[in-house]
Amino acid sequence: MNVIRIIVEERKDGFSAYIDKMEDIYAIATTMTELKSTISNAIRLFKEKNTEEALPEILKGQYRLVYV
Template sequence: MKSIKIIIEKNDDGFWGYSENERAIVGGGDTVQDCKQDILDCIETLRELNSCPQSLKGDYELVYKFDTISLLNYYKGIFTNSALEKITGINQKQLQHYSTGHRKPRVEQREKIENALHSLGKELLAVEL
């Protein structure tokens, strides 16, 4: 199955998404959900056209990739900087700089955030109530 990577970034108008490996796929919206829906609508339109890219003719999966600023802002209502500090080991002030765009995290810091969120996700998947 082919993976189509969708990059989601925050801009002044909301969120913008585009495919990293398929030029024709783009979308935008006020929220990440709106952006994702616009991307799905774009894919549906492309599939209806005779000039549909080969990658959309078979089975494929969409893989969403956030830039650090967008991810931290999107989940701001769910994760406080204090909570993120506990799971990532990155100081709250530094996380605030990343979320505002005043500083860009090094690769190692981005990986720390990503790995911490993946670990939390795995832990939550194992919870039974």
């Protein structure tokens, strides 16, 4: 199982997050709960919009998200 590191940064108006070493998926939210949901949806949409061949290796198969 792949581990996807989600980098979380606190902002004055909430939080932002992105996948470590990947620029295409990011999210912003006012709470951590909302941020986790938003980044999960962003990953899902990214996977839906790309072919299996176009996906980064880390998004293929099973994975778990780790927030740092």
